[in-house]
Amino acid sequence: MRWLLLILALLSLPAGADEPARLDPGGSALVATGRGWGGPKPLELRLALTRPVPYRVFLVGDPVRLVVDLQGADLGLAKPQDLFGADLAPAIRWGPNGKGWSRIVLELPGPYRIASAGQSARAPLSQITVVLAPVSAQDFAPDRSATAALRDLPEPADVPPPAPDDRFTVVLDPGHGGFDPGALAEGESEANLVLVFALELRAALQARGVDVQLTRGDDSFVSLERRMTAARAARADLFISLHADALPQGQAAGATVYVWDPAADARADEQLVLRHGPDDLLAGLDLTGQDDALTGVLMDFARTDTQPRSRSFADWLVSRMSLMGIGMHNRPVQRATYSVLKSPDIPSVLLELGFISDHDDRANLLNPEWRARMVRVVAEAVTGWARDESVRAGMLRQ
Secondary structure, three states, X not given: OHHHHHHHHHHOOOOOOOOOEEEOHHHOEEEEOOOOOOOOOOEEEEEEEOOOOOEEEEEEOOOOEEEEEEEOEEOOOOOHHHOEXXXXXXXXXXXXXXXXXXXXXXXXXXXXXXXXXXXXXXXXXXXXXXXXXXOOHHXXXXXXXXXXXHHOOOOOOOOOOOOOOOOOEEEEEEOOEOOEOOOEEOOEEHHHHHHHHHHHHHHHXXXXXXXXXXXXXXXXXXXXXXXXXHHHHOOOOEEEEEEXXXXXXXXXXXXXXXXXXXXXXXXXXXXXXXXXXXXXXEOOEOOOOOOHHHXXXXXXXXXXHHHHHHHHHHHHHHHHHHHOOOOEEEEEEEEEOOHHHOOOOOOEEEEEOOOOOOHHHHHHHHOHHHHHHHHHHHHHHHHHHHHHHHHHHHHHHO
């Protein structure tokens, strides 16, 4: 209760001045980073700003375009055609787009995927860098139709309506998908194997009365940020990301559970503030108008509760795997800084079901009987942990 009162007091503090970030045309550019070998060249869009801002990037088709949305940025009087390297794109335009937002639309010379997008915050200028890699027409995966995407700001990830508050909700996150198959071995892809497992686990959890939602239910690409947004929109009580990675032969085998590394909190807060709107950081709190320092403090408070709960669920998983004779890594619970573990308000784990590069692990993932055992392990861990959470919540209300 004491820290809740402190949160309320902090929320009442006036926010700092909200000077818009200015685009520096001289430090911004569109550059080719390689040869096209007869097709479109790899491209890199660099936007220099006077301070970091929240931003979103996505692709649309008909024609192929990259869309970059910037919150709290003023693109000034610079003309898009004056951007260094503008001749590499068929067309480029920018301008205001809704209250507090600006939009850049870059028509591309062919189908691309977003290989990476990031923001550095080194003084005196912040730089947003979007790396674009050419792909075949079949592999081009726009986020949504051009008409819907360009009508307004990017919408949150598509998720079913939130479950009633009295139902325990789990969001299952099958990793990779679409043009990103994840690890590959002997003709099998990580994306497909974890999707099959997620669908089987969903059925088992639903049979136990648990509300389950998936970040993807087919072979489609979902960005890391949207996976977290989907979990928050679903009011998830627990987030489980599913993977089956690859490592050099003999380096690792067996199931592993990853939880967030608290040593990375400060860096995670900075990235979350940059990549998400202030109303999409903590369930039940709209941080719009609050400065980044206050937002970070509130997320730190939330983590004092969620991080121990994430570790508690990890322990439940390991205990059930041990009882059911599931082979585990020699360190079955490990800390990591994976993006899907960043959420400050939702207990989250990443479960490596095994390593697709290991012959025995791969055989397990392809074996319906092994998957049924592992599904039972996870389902029993979820329901057991949920009962503990219910008792804990009842004690906190007293």
